[in-house]
Amino acid sequence: MKPHFAPAWLLPGIALVLLPFTVLLKTSAHDRLRNGKKSAMTISSVFTVTNNMDDGPGSLRDAITLANSNPGPDTIDFGPGVTSIPVGLMTMQPLPDITEAVTIDGGVSRVELTGNVTLPAAANGLTISASGVTVKSLVINSFPGNGIEKQGSSCTIQNSFIGVNGDCTPFQNLRGILVTWSNNLIE
Secondary structure: OEEEEEEEEEOOOOOOEEEEEEEEEOOOHHHHOEOOEOOOOOOOOEEEEOOOOOOOOOOHHHHHHHHHHOOOOEEEEEOOOOOEEEOOOOOOOOOOOEOOOEEEEOOOOOEEEEOOOOOOOOOOOEEEOOOOOEEEOEEEEOOOOEEEEEOOOOOEEEOOEEOEOOOOOEOOOOEEEEEOOOOOEEO
16 A cells, blocks of 8 residues: 555634645555556555466466566465466467566465477576565476576575476476576575
8 A cells, every 4th residue: 555645624623724644545556557667666566366378467477577567576476276377378488587576476286387389499487587586386397498597696486396297297397497696595
């Protein structure tokens, strides 16, 4: 929520008094992004993936794009029923690079990101070029490139399966995780 300050005229007795007050309005990330430009606000937002589609509103691709456009650390989580996302099936493109601090949390059941043959030869499951990114509870497999390529520092990967499916059957990527910067944690 975003605080808004405005003057108000009140009539306590006879005198008019100018009093400041605060109103908290719920502001979505879409409201803060106008004409594709970042607003001046730096507010952490939660972007929820609401479908298994490769593209469009509510998709992981859309959530990453919105988080990249919103300054400051954000969270991407997944709504009920979102269990597997066929990356590149519709767009024939990898997911956008992650360029802002964000936590991507697949939840207790883990969300599976699956690559396919329509992707370019070096397409990664996730490409992280920002610092301060956390990836939790994802299953990433079948990408022609790396499962995750981490080009940023101070990033964390937790409780994720890379190069296998949810029941640990191998579905390899070219490499599991490629780390090109220091101060990262994989657990």
